[in-house]
Amino acid sequence: xxxxxxxxxxxxxxxxxxxxxxxxxxxxxxxxxxxxxxxxxxxxxxxxxxxxxxxxxxxxxxxxxxxxxxxxxxxxxxxxxxxxxxxxxxxxxxxxxxxxxxxxxxxxxxxxxxxxxxxxxxxxxxxxxxxxxxxxxxxxxxxxxxxxxxxxxxxxxxxxxxxxxxxxxxxxxxxxxxxxxxxxxxxxxxxxxxxxxxxxxxxxxxxxxxxxxxxxxxxxxxxxxxxxxxxxxxxxxxxxxxxxxxxxxxxxxxxxxxxxxxxxxxxxxxxxxxxxxxxxxxxxxxxxxxxxxxxxxxxxxxxxxxxxxxxxxxxxxxxxxxxxxxxxxxxxxxxxxxxxxxxxxxxxxxxxxxxxxxxxxxxxxxxxxxxxxxxxxxxxxxxxxxxxxxxxxxxxxxxxxxxxxxxxxxxxxxxxxxxxxxxxxxxxxxxxxxxxxxxxxxxxxxxxxxxxxxxxxxxxxxxxxxx
Amino acid sequence: xxxxxxxxxxxxxxxxxxxxxxxxxxxxxxxxxxxxxxxxxxxxxxxxxxxxxxxxxxxxxxxxxxxxxxxxxxxxxxxxxxxxxxxxxxxxxxxxxxxxxxxxxxxxxxxxxxxxxxxxxxxxxxxxxxxxxxxxxxxxxxxxxxxxxxxxxxxxxxxxxxxxxxxxxxxxxxxxxxxxxxxxxxxxxxxxxxxxxxxxxxxxxxxxxxxx
Ligand code: SF4
Numbered sequence: 001x002x003x004x005x006x007x008x009x010x011x012x013x014x015x016x017x018x019x020x021x022x023x024x025x026x027x028x029x030x031x032x033x034x035x036x037x038x039x040x041x042x043x044x045x046x047x048x049x050x051x052x053x054x055x056x057x058x059x060x061x062x063x064x065x066x067x068x069x070x071x072x073x074x075x076x077x078x079x080x081x082x083x084x085x086x087x088x089x090x091x092x093x094x095x096x097x098x099x100x101x102x103x104x105x106x107x108x109x110x111x112x113x114x115x116x117x118x119x120x121x122x123x124x125x126x127x128x129x130x131x132x133x134x135x136x137x138x139x140x141x142x143x144x145x146x147x148x149x150x151x152x153x154x155x156x157x158x159x160x161x162x163x164x165x166x167x168x169x170x171x172x173x174x175x176x177x178x179x180x181x182x183x184x185x186x187x188x189x190x191x192x193x194x195x196x197x198x199x200x201x202x203x204x205x206x207x208x209x210x211x212x213x214x215x216x217x218x219x220x221x222x223x224x225x226x227x228x229x230x231x232x233x234x235x236x237x238x239x240x241x242x243x244x245x246x247x248x249x250x251x252x253x254x255x256x257x258x259x260x261x262x263x264x265x266x267x268x269x270x271x272x273x274x275x276x277x278x279x280x281x282x283x284x285x286x287x288x289x290x291x292x293x294x295x296x297x298x299x300x301x302x303x304x305x306x307x308x309x310x311x312x313x314x315x316x317x318x319x320x321x322x323x324x325x326x327x328x329x330x331x332x333x334x335x336x337x338x339x340x341x342x343x344x345x346x347x348x349x350x351x352x353x354x355x356x357x358x359x360x361x362x363x364x365x366x367x368x369x370x371x372x373x374x375x376x377x378x379x380x381x382x383x384x385x386x387x388x389x390x391x392x393x394x395x396x397x398x399x400x401x402x403x404x405x406x407x408x409x410x411x412x413x414x415x416x417x418x419x420x421x422x423x424x425x426x427x428x429x430x431x432x433x434x435x436x437x438x439x440x441x442x443x444x445x446x447x448x449x450x451x452x453x454x455x456x457x458x459x460x461x462x463x464x465x466x467x
Numbered sequence: 468x469x470x471x472x473x474x475x476x477x478x479x480x481x482x483x484x485x486x487x488x489x490x491x492x493x494x495x496x497x498x499x500x501x502x503x504x505x506x507x508x509x510x511x512x513x514x515x516x517x518x519x520x521x522x523x524x525x526x527x528x529x530x531x532x533x534x535x536x537x538x539x540x541x542x543x544x545x546x547x548x549x550x551x552x553x554x555x556x557x558x559x560x561x562x563x564x565x566x567x568x569x570x571x572x573x574x575x576x577x578x579x580x581x582x583x584x585x586x587x588x589x590x591x592x593x594x595x596x597x598x599x600x601x602x603x604x605x606x607x608x609x610x611x612x613x614x615x616x617x618x619x620x621x622x623x624x625x626x627x628x629x630x631x632x633x634x635x636x637x638x639x640x641x642x643x644x645x646x647x648x649x650x651x652x653x654x655x656x657x658x659x660x661x662x663x664x665x666x667x668x669x670x671x672x673x674x675x676x677x678x679x
Binding site for chain 2: 013016017021025027029039040043044047048050053079082083086120122123146147148151152155156157158160251255256258259262
C-alpha cells in the first residue's frame with residue numbers, strides 16, 4: 001500500500017464519490033452552526049421544502065453577537081437580537097440541538113465542540129466560519145465553508161470539494177521557557193506568510209508539536225487559516241485520546257475502546273509524500289507581537305518595528321507603509337516601548353482553561369497599569385468560566401484589575417458592543433489584526449495570553465519573563 | 468432553483484467596468500437574516516440620493532434620476548449588459564441574491580470575477596461572456612432602440628437580437644445541464660442520495676460511534 005498522509009487518510013475515509021468533472025463528494029460527520037452564517041441557509045431549506053439530512057450531526061450555538069457583560073444579558077442592537085432569535089427558531093423548528101444564550105454550556109463554537117466531545121478524531125467537521133480549522137488539532141479534517149455550502153451540508157450531509165495538496169510543517173527542538181503555542185503559530189505565519197498555505201492542507205508535526213497540550217494544539221490549528229490554508233491538522237497520540245475520555249458526546253464503553261483503537265491510525269505513514277515540507281527550529285522562537293494589519297506582520301518582543309525602506313519588493317513596501325500609517329507606528333520603535341489602551345484576553349484562539357491559568361499565574365499579585373483604560377478576560381465557554389471560577393482564577397483577575405466577562409466572541413470581531421474606538425490600541429489574544437477588525441479605526445496587536453497580561457501590567461509590551 | 472431555458476427580456480445597459488460586490492449590494496445589508504428582499508437595495512448607493520439602511524422603507528427614498536436603472540425606459544429589465552470584471556470583490560452571495568431579487572436572470576459582460584461567476588450559476592442566473600467588440604455593439608444598439616429586447620436560448624447557446632441576428636455563446640456543459648433542469652448543487656447531490664446512503668451504511672460499520 002502507498003504510504004498516506006493524515007490528510008490523505010481523512011480524505012479517503014470520507015470520499016463518497018469522485019465526479020468526472022473533477023470534484024469530489026465528501027461526507028461530513030459534524031456540522032457546527034452559529035447565528036451569523038446560518039440564517040440564509042435555513043431559509044434556503046425552507047424555500048425549497050427540504051429538511052436537514054442528519055440533525056444529529058448538527059450542534060448550534062450563538063456566539064458572535066452575544067453580550068459578555070456579566071450584569072447585562074440584554075442585546076441592545078435589534079439586528080443582533082434578531083440573528084440570535086432566528087437561530088433559536090430554526091433549531092427549534094428542525095429539532096437541532098442548540099446551546100442557547102442561557103445554557104451554561106454556551107460559548108464560542110470552536111471551544112464548545114471539543115469541550116463536549118462533539119469534535120472527535122477522524123471526523124470531518126465544517127462550520128460557516130473560517131476558524132473551524134481549530135478542530136484539526138484532534139486528527140480531524142475541519143474547515144470553514146460559505147453560506148451556500150452550509151445549506152448544502154444541511155440538506156445532503158455532503159460537500160462538493162476538491163482535494164488540497166499536502167504540506168507538513170515540522171517543528172524540531174523545544175520551545176524556550178515562556179514561549180507558547182500562540183508564539184509558535186505567529187512565528188510560523190511570519191515565516192510562510194499569509195498566503196503560504198494557500199491550496200494546502202497543513203499538518204503540524206515534530207517534537208515541539210507533540211509536546212503541546214490539546215489547548216496549545218488548538219491554538220496552532222486555529223490560526224492555520226491565517227496562513228492561507230483552510231485546514232490544519234495534527235496526528236493523534238495519547239494526549240489526544242486522553243482529552244476525550246468521559247466527555248458528554250464521546251463514545252462510551254466498548255465503543256470507546258473501538259474508537260480509541262482506530263484513532264491511533266490517524267497519523268501520517270512513514271515516507272508519506274508531502275508536496276511541501278517546512279522545518280522550523282523551536283529554539284528560534286521568542287515571544288511574538290504583531291506590528292501591522294496582517295498576522296504575518298509579526299516580530300519578536302526584543303525587535304523593533306520594521307522599516308519599509310529596507311523592503312525591496314515595492315508591493316510589500318507599500319503594504320508596510322499603509323500598515324504603519326494605520327497602526328500609528330514609526331519604523332524603528334522598539335516593540336517593548338509601544339503603550340496600550342486596552343487588553344483583550346479571549347477568542348477561539350486563546351480562551352480555554354489552560355490560557356486562563358497561564359494568564360492568571362502571571363497576573364497574580366500584580367496590578368493592571370493605570371495607563372490601561374480597560375483590560376478584560378472573556379472565557380471561551382460557560383464551562384471554561386465555571387472551571388476558572390472553581391479554581392479562583394476569576395478572583396485573581398478581578399484583584400489585578402481585569403474585568404471578568406461572560407463567554408462569547410466579544411472583542412475578537414466586535415460584533416457585539418465590545419469594540420475599540422478609533423485610534424485605540426489593543427493587545428489581543430485573538431487571531432486577526434485586520435483594519436477595523438476590533439472596531440472601526442482600532443489598532444490590534446496579536447499576542448499570547450501571557451504577553452497580554454505582561455502588557456496590561458507594564459502598560460506596554462514587555463517580555464513576560466522579565467516581569 | 469428556478470430553471471433557465473429561454474428568456475425573452477428587456478436589456479439594461481450599465482456602462483462601468485469593475486463593478487464590485489459592495490456596489491452591487493452595500494455591506495450594511497449583510498446583517499440581514501434573509502437571502503430574499505435585497506432587490507430594492509441593488510446598487511443602493513448609485514440608485515438613491517440618501518444613505519440606505521436595512522429595515523428602511525425604500526419606496527419613499529429619493530431616487531437618483533441620473534442612474535440608468537431609474538429611467539422609465541429600462542424599468543422591468545431582466546438582462547443586464549455591463550463591462551469587464553463584473554462582480555469583483557468579496558465572495559458574498561448577497562450580490563447574486565440582490566440581482567435575482569430585482570429580476571435580473573441574465574448578465575452579459577466581456578468578463579466576470581471568478582467567484583461571482585460561480586455564484587450566479589448557483590442561484591439560477593446565466594452569466595454570458597461576449598468579446599469586447601460584441602459587447603460594444605450591444606451597448607450601441609440598446610442605447611439606440613428604446614425597449615431593446617433579446618431572446619436568450621440556453622439549450623442552443625445563443626441570443627437573438629431584434630433584427631434577427633443570432634450570437635452564439637459558450638457555457639460549461641455541467642453548468643448548462645444544472646441551469647436547464649433547475650438543479651442547484653443541492654438538487655444535483657440529492658440525485659445521488661442512494662450513493663450517500665450506501666456510504667453511510669459502510670461507514671457505520673467501520674466507525675459506529677459516528678452514527679449512534
Ligand atoms: S472568537 Fe473570533 S475568530 Fe473565533 S469564531 Fe468568534 S469571531 Fe470568529
